[in-house]
Amino acid sequence: MKNFWKKIFPYVMFGTAWVLILATFLLEERITERLSIVLFMLGGVLLGFGAVGIALSRIRMSPEQQKEYERGEHDERNVAIREKAAMSSWYWTLYMLWAAFMAVEIFVGVMWGVAIAVVIVLHCTFYMVNIHRWNKKL
Numbered sequence: 001m002k003n004f005w006k007k008i009f010p011y012v013m014f015g016t017a018w019v020l021i022l023a024t025f026l027l028e029e030r031i032t033e034r035l036s037i038v039l040f041m042l043g044g045v046l047l048g049f050g051a052v053g054i055a056l057s058r059i060r061m062s063p064e065q066q067k068e069y070e071r072g073e074h075d076e077r078n079v080a081i082r083e084k085a086a087m088s089s090w091y092w093t094l095y096m097l098w099a100a101f102m103a104v105e106i107f108v109g110v111m112w113g114v115a116i117a118v119v120i121v122l123h124c125t126f127y128m129v130n131i132h133r134w135n136k137k138l
Contacts, residue, residue, distance in 0.1 A: 010053025017046035085130035092130075093123040 020043035024036050031039075061069065072078055100115040 007057065010050045010057060012050075013046045014050030014054060017043045017050055019043075020046065081131055081134045084134040085127055088130045088134070089123060089127040092126050093119070096122060 020039050024031075024039040024043065028036065096119050100119045103115050
């Protein structure tokens with residue numbers, strides 16, 4: 001049963017996302033602007049997670065490739081690289097998070113959604129850059 005939910009859950013998220021987005025369009029005049037933003041945001045998050053889950057479920061690997069992948073995931077060197085990159089990314093993005101939250105406090109409006117989305121994307125970018133950087137150093 002657990003495997004069934006693992007397979008079906010990305011499709012449920014994907015479908016729920018489209019329902020939320022469609023409901024926001026259909027109820028545009030009847031709901032408040034904040035509720036509309038929340039519904040769009042939840043729909044976007046679920047759409048992203050659902051699409052990635054569906055894409056990852058479609059990837060097929062041979063047993064040899066799976067063993068190599070698992071070995072690489074638990075390799076001490078790769079774990080150390082991810083830990084160093086995560087720590088370095090946190091320090092870099094700490095200042096950006098502070099700036100975004102200050103902007104939210106000052107502007108309080110549509111700007112907050114854009115600012116937080118940009119910060120999250122930049123955080124992920126810094127994380128990947130730091131993984132690459134530490135991979136060269138170790």
